[in-house]
Amino acid sequence: MAGRAEGELIAGFDVRRAFGASVVLSGVDIMIRRxxxxxxxxxxxxxxxxxxxxxxxxxxxxTGTITRHGRSAVVFQEHRLLPWKRVAANVGLGLTGDVPRRVAAALAEVGLADRERAWPAELSGGQAQRVAFARALVREPxxxxxxxxxxxxxxxxxxxxxxxxxxxxxxxxxxxxxxxxxxxxxxxxxxxxxxxxxxxxxxxxxxxxxxxxxxxxxxxxxxxxxxxxxxxxxxxxxxxx
Amino acid sequence: MTARRWRRALTPVAVLLAWEAASRGGLIPPAKLPAPSTVLETGWRLARSGDLGEHLGDSLTRAALGLAIGGALGVLLGTVAGLIRLGDDLVDPPVQMARMLPHLALVPLVIVWVGIDESLKVTLVALGAFFPLYLNTYAGIRDVDERLVEAARTCGLSTLARVRHVVLPGSLPSLLLGLRLAIAAAWLSLVVGEQVAAQSGIGFMMMEAREFSQIDVVVLGLFVYGLLGLASDLILRAVERRALAWRVGLKAS
CATH class of the missing domain: 3.40.50.300 (P-loop containing nucleotide triphosphate hydrolases)
Structure with missing residues (x-):
């Protein structure tokens, strides 16, 4: 737990971003605690x-200073599942170790234990987003x-x-x-x-x-x-x- | 579904029957166009004597060799240009310029370079197969959804793993389209290549038959070309069904 001062998980200091002439972020300070x-x-x-x-x-x-502690995972507005991989392979993408067991557990948690073999194209919008959640959760962020x-x-x-x-x-x-x-x-x-x-x-x-x-x-x-x-x-x- | 399939076979069968009837009724002179049954008979005769198999084997060998060489080069260079900016800058401009030339216009030059025997035929097929595969591999890689690559990055995939799991499978539909066009270009190249100083092959068989006014053999050659096109299309469809199974759901919805 060393280095996680006050349970701080992510901190951004003076974060700035402009797209051409339009400045979108002009010095954001932000911190998320455990x-x-x-x-x-x-x-x-x-x-x-x-x-x-x-x-x-x-x-x-x-630009700016961003410090991260611990693992993080991202869920986007669109599910962003790889259409050419079945649901289980999408959830387990990039994982090592006992992947099948962890994938099955994560899918069960989002209520999709029976869709492991489905293609993303066969899922409804809500199901696909649940798989995206499972893909994030399985990384234990x-x-x-x-x-x-x-x-x-x-x-x-x-x-x-x-x-x-x-x-x-x-x-x-x-x-x-x-x-x-x-x-x-x-x-x-x-x-x-x-x-x-x-x-x-x-x-x-x-x-x-x-x-x-x-x-x-x-x-x-x-x-x-x-x-x-x-x-x-x-x-x-x-x-x- | 099957009823519809049978219905689609109606017109081709009707055309064949009409052709046969017109030939037998004396409407079409046999010296201009023999009846389909005559062509089939000739085909059977040449198949039994082994001539047809030999010509077909030589043609297929040339097509396969040319496709393998030109296709591999096309996919390789298309991948380099699609993935790496430096490769794009160095490889793409000359290829884009060269593709404006109809590759069959290069026949005189290729004859000077590689002579008139086997290497001419294989070179022509390779040239024909190269461009569609290069262009479609390149476009397929460029069209992969950037957001999927980004999502793979958040899953901790390295650059190499992102190429393997996201970019290459994502460009596969386009690559298979390129393969389809490459095979069509290969047959076209063979038709031309085998009419230049060949000693075997379907094209040679047709040229020789024309010299002796064996129109039935000429038409048989056309039939064989047609069947070759049909067969390669069926094989490719089967490959696509397996490799692109994930698109089944997209079609259904």
Whole structure:
């Protein structure tokens, strides 16, 4: 455990990134500690995904100091499974050791134990994204980096996947940084919300709500209105049923 | 499905029957175009005497040798140019320039270089097979989804492993398309190559028959070329079904 000062898993200092003349990140400071789930919230084009890619080490043109401790794994908005490999081979990609047993366990955890031999093209969108989660989980990450992981799913599948994420998180205790533009999703799943605006972290908000959370939880609405207002969405008076 | 397959066979069979009837009825003079049954008879005769098998064997050997040489070079250079930027800069411009030439226009030059015997035929087939395989290997590698390569990187795959697990399988459909075009180009090259000072092969058999006005043998040669094309297509389809089994689901949806 040496070198993991204060349980720090990933830290970015003065992270900057510009695409041509347009500056997207202008000096972001960010730190994720062991055990916490952090939502990275922001409007479209605010640079959320850019920041996540920089933290994941996928953007060689981003500048700044990024230090990582422990293992990390990435889940993208699209499942990004290799179409020419069966589900099990996709999950076990790049693994060594007792791969079949670990793959089977990871697939069972996402409820797809019986689809080991399927091709990705035979899966529904939600199933494919669950396989992508299994592919990340099987690496036993300390930190999960998720780029709008539920963004491409239909509303019902998204709710189910959010529930699955909560269960997996409770079981494995990994930390997570997930990008989202969905205020409700951020409030349901995270311990802390970082609001990205103007190329920097504009707000750092702790979410002190009990689990399991629901949108009709007391305190949920207060935070929701505050975040939406901060994102520039005027919140109308709730219409009584 | 099978009903549909039979229906698709209707017109070809009808054309053959009409041709046969027109020949027997005296509508088509046998000196211009013999009846299909005559051609089949000739085929049977030449097959029994062993002549047909010998010519066919020589043609197939030339095609296989040329395809192996030209195809291997095409895939190798296409891979180098597709994967490595330096390779792209050095290899691609001359190949792109050379592919503008119809390779059969090189026959006079190739004769001067390698002579008129076997090496001419093999060289022509190799030239014909090289370009489609080079171009499609190159394009296939370039078209691999960058996001999949990135995902493989997050799974800890090294550059070499990414090439093996992502880039090469991803370019396989395009490579197989290149192979299909290369085989077609190989037959075309043989048709031309075997009419230049050959002593054997289907092309030679047809040339010789024309000298003696054996039109039935000429038409038989055409039939053989057609069947060769059909056979190579069937084999390739079988290969694609196995190698690209992962696309089955895509077709269904």
């Amino acid at each position: 055990g916490e789930v952090v939502a990275l919230l922001g409007g479209s084009g605010s640079g959320k995904s850019t920041l996540l890619r920089a933290l994941a080490g996928l953007d060689p043109d981003a 300390d930190l999960l980096l998720l780029d709008e992981p539920f963004g491409a799913l239909d509303a019902l599948t998204r709710l189910r996947m959010q529930g699955l994420f909560g269960r997996l998180r409770a079981e494995h205790g990994f930390s997570a940084l997930f990008v989202t533009h969905d205020v409700d999703e951020a409030l349901l799943l995270s311990d802390r919300i970082l609001l990205l605006d103007g190329g920097v972290i504009a707000e750092d908000i702790a979410v002190d709500l009990d689990h399991p959370r629901t949108p009709d939880h007391s305190g949920f609405g207060v935070l929701r209105r505050r975040l939406l207002a901060r994102l520039g969405v005027p919140v109308l008076e709730e219409i009584a049923p």
